[in-house]
Structures are given as C-alpha cells and as structure tokens.
Amino acid sequence: MTQHxxxxxxxxxxxxxxxxxxxxxxxxxxxxxxxxxxxxxxGIISNSKVKRDFLETLPGEQISHPLSTAEGFSIxxxxxxxxxxxxxxxxxxxHTVQHIVSALANDLFHAETVGNQISEEYTRIDLxxxxxxxxxxxxxxxxxxxxxxxxxEVRIHNWDREKILxxxxxxxxxxxxxxxxxxxxxxxxxxxxxxxCPCGGTHVxxxxxLNHMNITNVKSKGSGKLRLSYNLNNx
Ligand SMILES: [Zn+2]
Numbered sequence: 001m002t003q004h005x006x007x008x009x010x011x012x013x014x015x016x017x018x019x020x021x022x023x024x025x026x027x028x029x030x031x032x033x034x035x036x037x038x039x040x041x042x043g044i045i046s047n048s049k050v051k052r053d054f055l056e057t058l059p060g061e062q063i064s065h066p067l068s069t070a071e072g073f074s075i076x077x078x079x080x081x082x083x084x085x086x087x088x089x090x091x092x093x094x095h096t097v098q099h100i101v102s103a104l105a106n107d108l109f110h111a112e113t114v115g116n117q118i119s120e121e122y123t124r125i126d127l128x129x130x131x132x133x134x135x136x137x138x139x140x141x142x143x144x145x146x147x148x149x150x151x152x153e154v155r156i157h158n159w160d161r162e163k164i165l166x167x168x169x170x171x172x173x174x175x176x177x178x179x180x181x182x183x184x185x186x187x188x189x190x191x192x193x194x195x196x197c198p199c200g201g202t203h204v205x206x207x208x209x210l211n212h213m214n215i216t217n218v219k220s221k222g223s224g225k226l227r228l229s230y231n232l233n234n235x
Contacts, residue, residue, distance in 0.1 A: 006092040006202035007209070009041075011082040016047075016075050017062075024054070024065040024073060031083060033059040037116040038095045038201045043083040047073060054081075090120040092202040093232060096154065096191075097144070097213050098123055099203075101230070103171065103195035104143045109135050113172075114225070122216065124229045132226050137215045141230075144213055147194055151208040157188040164188060164198055172197040 009030055018025040024045065031054075034040035040057040045065065050072035054065040065081075073079070095118055102113040105127050115126035129135060164170055164186060176198065179186070189199040191207065204210060211232035221227045 006096075006204055007089045008085050009083045009088055011080060013078060013080050016073060016077045016079055019070050019073060019075055020064075022067045022070045024067060024070060024079075025062045026065065026079070026081070029057070029063050029065070029081070031057040031063060031065065031081070032088070032091075032202050033057045033063045035059050036199065036201050037098070038118050039087075039091055039120075041083045041088055043081060045073075045079050045081050047077040047079050087120060088202065091118060092204060093210055094118045094120070094123050095201045096203045096207070097148075097210055097230075097232065098125060099189065099191055099195045099197070099199070100144050100147050100207070100210075101125055101140070101213070101228070102127075103191070104147070105140060105228075106171065108140060108143060111135070111226075122229055122231045124227055126221055126225055126227050128225050130224070132224055135218075135226060137218050137228070140228075141213060141215050147191075148207050148210045148212060151206055152192040152194055154203050154205050154207065155190045155192070156203070157190065158185045159188050160185050167196065169196045170198075171195065172199075 012030050014026045014028045016024055017027045031041040034056055042056055043054055045054050052067050054067055058064045098116055105111040109129055111127035111129045113125055114128045117124050165173055186198045187200055189203055190196045213230045213232055215228055215230045217229040219227050
C-alpha cells in the first residue's frame with residue numbers, strides 16, 4: 001500500500017494463485033481489505049473469458065476477493081482487476097476526515113476514540129470523554145473544517161516499533177500488541193501538525209481534497225461515551 005494512491009486507484013494485472021469456494025486469492029493485489037472501520041474495495045475482475053464483479057475484499061492471511069460465483073476462473077489465469085474508484089474515493093475521504101475528527105476530539109475535549117464505522121454516505125465515531133457534558137459539537141465541526149480548509153499535507157511513513165512507541169506525538173498505539181512481533185515496521189500516517197498514528201487505511205494526500213463535514217447526530221452510548229455521526233458536503 002505504500003506506493004499505491006489512496007484515491008483513483010488504477011487497474012492492475014496479476015494471476016490467480018488460489019480459489020477457495022468462490023473466493024479468489026491473487027498473486028498481488030492493490031485492493032484494500034475491510035479493516036479498522038473502513039470498508040473493503042469492490043470492483044470488476046476479468047480473464048480472457050469472463051468478467052465478474054467482486055464483492056467487498058476481506059482480510060486474512062491473504063486478501064480474499066469474494067465472487068458470487070468463481071465459474072470461468074482457474075488457478076494460474078492472468079486477470080485484470082479494476083477497483084471501484086468512486087467507492088474507494090468516498091471511503092478514503094471519509095477515513096481521512098475520521099483521523100481529523102478523532103485527533104481534534106482528543107485535543108479539544110480529551111476524548112478517546114473507542115470505535116468507528118465508515119461508510120460511503122456517513123461515518124460514526126464512538127468517543128469516551130472524561131466529562132462528556134463539556135462536548136460542543138459545533139466547536140468540533142468548525143475546527144475540523146478549519147483543518148480541511150488549511151491544506152495540510154498527509155504523509156505516509158514506514159517506521160519501526162521503537163520509533164513509533166517512543167514518539168511524543170504518536171496516537172493510537174494500544175492496538176499494536178495485537179500485531180505479531182515478526183512485523184517490525186508499521187505504516188504511520190501524518191496529517192501535518194494535526195495527527196500522527198499507525199494506520200493501514202487509505203488516505204488523500206492533502207486535506208484540501210476533503211469535503212466539509214457536518215455532524216448530523218450525537219447520542220449517548222453509555223457512561224462517558226457519545227456516538228457522533230457525520231456526513232460530508234460536496235464542495
Ligand atoms: Zn488512516
């Protein structure tokens with residue numbers, strides 16, 4: 001994922017390595033598999049005989065590309081894979097905005113993001129506050145949109161665990177114990193002056209490419225917790 005763009009992913013050619021039930025496993029893939037609250041890519045895959053839609057790509061030891069039927073495909077086939085760019089671009093935009101919302105909710109209200117679910121149309125984030133009565137949705141919304149307006153660069157790094165864990169500005173490192181020790185380098189996403197955290201999702205390269213967000217709903221999710229829902233305007 002390091003060299004692949006977060007938006008407008010180009011099509012790619014590869015070979016089928018394995019087929020299990022109706023799931024294709026490819027020698028190489030640039031599809032984002034569902035994870036971290038971000039939905040997986042969908043698209044179209046074809047060989048010289050058939051062309052079929054693939055459903056949401058899923059994580060595992062190898063990335064799985066599920067089909068409604070794998071009929072017409074065989075192991076070893078050369079295939080062309082087109083990722084649905086509209087869906088990817090919407091998810092990438094939503095996901096990058098989620099970084100900013102989580103970072104500013106932490107900076108302004110000391111809230112910790114404890115869950116999130118992204119979709120093309122709206123996103124929800126669960127936040128745990130030391131004092132949720134102090135939360136002002138319009139202040140968060142305004143601050144997030146100010147960052148979007150301020151054309152912050154979004155950079156991707158590959159850093160080793162030690163550098164990540166010892167960095168003073170690093171956020172969201174708790175989940176790192178769940179990643180096998182054999183993985184020594186992790187991808188870190190930096191939104192200039194705003195956020196720095198390990199993340200495997202897809203991102204725009206500048207906040208100027210994001211749409212303004214509107215908080216559409218805030219509801220209680222139990223002690224100290226609020227669930228924010230938001231959508232994005234077209235600019
Ligand atoms: Zn991310």
